[in-house]
Amino acid sequence: MNEKISIVVPVYNAEKTIVRCVESLRQQIYPYIEIILVNDGSKDKSLELCQQLKEKDNRIIIINKQNGGVSSARNTGIKSASGKYIMFCDSDDWVMEDYCSYMIEHVEDRHLVMCGFEEISDEQVKFVGKENTDKVEKILKKDFLKYREQGIGSPWNKLFELKIINEYNLTFPEDICLGEDLVFVMKYLKYMSSTIIFLHRKLYIYQNQEAITLSKRAPAVSENEYFYSALSSGIRELSHDDINMLTLCKQIIMQDYEKNFLFINGNSESIGKKYKHIKQAMGTKSFTTCCSEGVQSSNKIYNWLFMKKKAGLLTIYLTIRKRGNQKCEK
Known part of the structure; x- marks a missing residue:
């Protein structure tokens, strides 16, 4: 397949992690991607590092905006996306090299593709889930909430069809900081077919930022x-x-x-x-x-x-x- 995937990365004061994140996206086996870095009013060197990364790869697009929060940054990225599909990646996380290729390999029209993820609290300690296999499971969307621990409510382990998002004007709610990701996913589920394609292979590395979250x-x-x-x-x-x-x-x-x-x-x-x-x-x-x-x-x-x-x-x-x-x- 050669359909373009847009990958939206909200960036806010991410100078310590943004290079690792973007390099993992640049190294994707699947080459037909655009990487949309939305700098959300960072006060550190994040924008400078994004510009340096852009010089290495013309697939990188930088959008600089006033601070509005992660939902605002993702919505800005959606408006600029030009791919048939869209994915989201947080700036303190990173992905496996087959993150895009394995997801698009299993895509079906008007279905939601979701992969497994690895959660870590630092560079040494890992919290490994039940499995990391090539198992492909089809889930009825009515059962979506049963898979909350597998990341059903997160946008970053999924491949969305941009057409559905644009057709129904789906956005992340910007006025709340609780459950906004799950609200977006539920909106999407409403308009897709009845099946979620769950790939049990762990393609996304989630950096647990509980200490930072509690400071908000x-x-x-x-x-x-x-x-x-x-x-x-x-x-x-x-x-x-x-x-x-x-x-x-x-x-x-x-x-x-x-x-x-x-x-x-x-x-x-x-x-x-x-x-x-x-x-x-x-x-x-x-x-x-x-x-x-x-x-x-x-x-x-x-x-x-x-x-x-x-x-x-x-x-x-x-x-x-x-x-x-x-x-x-x-």
């Missing part, structure tokens, strides 16, 4: 509400109100609230203000609807605090746990 702001209550609304409506459209999928949806929402509460607990605010934030979140429609699922924790007390919406006790519990962890670190 916690999602506003409105964002949690938006994500719940988008996820539940997506399940109704794709899975036809499947009870198991709706239960899984509630569990995912509760896990996101847990992350939110841990973020709140980790900031420097007073216990009173932390309690106020947690109580406000627990009073939302999404939390009230989903709290019966708890957070699926083996800690029965912790799980009970979520299910019973005990904001005050949860605030105290998290504070005690935080202090205990700090003592252990010493």
Whole structure:
């Protein structure tokens, strides 16, 4: 095949990783690609490094814009893409040399192709999944959420048809920082055929940036509400109100609230203000609807605090746990 693939890379303060990322794309076995680097208002040497990379390879396109976030950068890249297919790669990740060739080899009209990925926390420690094989699995899109741990909600391990994205004006939501990737994928699934082609070969290397993620702001209550609304409506459209999928949806929402509460607990605010934030979140429609699922924790007390919406006790519990962890670190 000689169909062009556009690969969009959002770039923000990525001077330490952008060269590794782009070089892995330049070294693809499949040559018919364009690499769209969207510099999203970087304040370091990212733009300079992108320009140096462009001098080596005329398949590289640089777009320089004001900072607007990763979703804004991806949407900008989509507008500039000229390939039949489009892929996304984050600037701190990298890919195997057959990332493009193996994906396009299995493409079918109006299907979504998805590959496996390797997750690492640093250069030495790897978290290897269950398998890395040449197995090809076809998944009904109604079952999409069952594959969340395999990366169904991420854009970077997929081959999309640009025609579908443009035809239905699909974009990444720019006003939220919670679940925006999954929202985009769900929109795409709505308009493709019924099958997801899952390649179990690990072609994408995902750099776990949990420490950086935790340094960002916690999602506003409105964002949690938006994500719940988008996820539940997506399940109704794709899975036809499947009870198991709706239960899984509630569990995912509760896990996101847990992350939110841990973020709140980790900031420097007073216990009173932390309690106020947690109580406000627990009073939302999404939390009230989903709290019966708890957070699926083996800690029965912790799980009970979520299910019973005990904001005050949860605030105290998290504070005690935080202090205990700090003592252990010493």
